[in-house]
C-alpha cells in the first residue's frame with residue numbers, strides 16, 4: 001500500500017484582513033450607482049456666475065461678511 005504524504009490543504013486564505021463585503025440578496029436594491037453632483041460645476045441662473053447656484057445666491061450685492 002502506497003501511503004501518500006500528508007499535505008497541507010491547498011486552499012489557504014492569504015494572511016489578510018477578511019473582506020468587508022457582505023452577501024447581498026438578489027432582490028436588494030443596488031446602491032452602488034449614486035447620483036451625485038460632485039464634479040458638476042454649479043452655475044447660478046440669477047447672475048450667471050459659476051461656483052454657486054441660485055439657492056446660495058444672496059442678492060446681487062458684493063458684500064462680504066466679516
Ligand SMILES: [Zn+2]
Pocket residue numbers: 044045046047048049052053054057
Ligand atoms: Zn449668483
